[in-house]
Amino acid sequence: MQWFDRLGNRTIDRDPEIGVCRNVAAGAVSGTNRTNLPLHFWPRANCRDSPTFLLPAGFSWNDPFQPYFSYMPAR
Numbered sequence: 001m002q003w004f005d006r007l008g009n010r011t012i013d014r015d016p017e018i019g020v021c022r023n024v025a026a027g028a029v030s031g032t033n034r035t036n037l038p039l040h041f042w043p044r045a046n047c048r049d050s051p052t053f054l055l056p057a058g059f060s061w062n063d064p065f066q067p068y069f070s071y072m073p074a075r
Helices: none
Strands: 002-005 010-012 022-032 039-042 053-055 060-062 068-073
Touching (some): 053 060
Antiparallel strands (some): 002 022, 022 060
C-alpha cells in the first residue's frame, strides 16, 4: 500500500495486516493498493464507524477533496 497525504508526502506500508487498523495522520488523498487484498478506508481515525471507500487489490485512487484518516485490509 502506497499513499500520498495532503502535503504531498509519500508513505509505503509494505505488509499491512488483515484486521489491523492503520492511521494516516495527515490524511491520504491518493494512492495505490499493491497488496493482494481489498482495503477499506475511513474518513476518521482509528477505523471508527463504517468504512466509506473500498479499494480493490491492484487499483489506485486520487481524490484531493476526500482525505482518509485510517484504513484496514479486508479478506
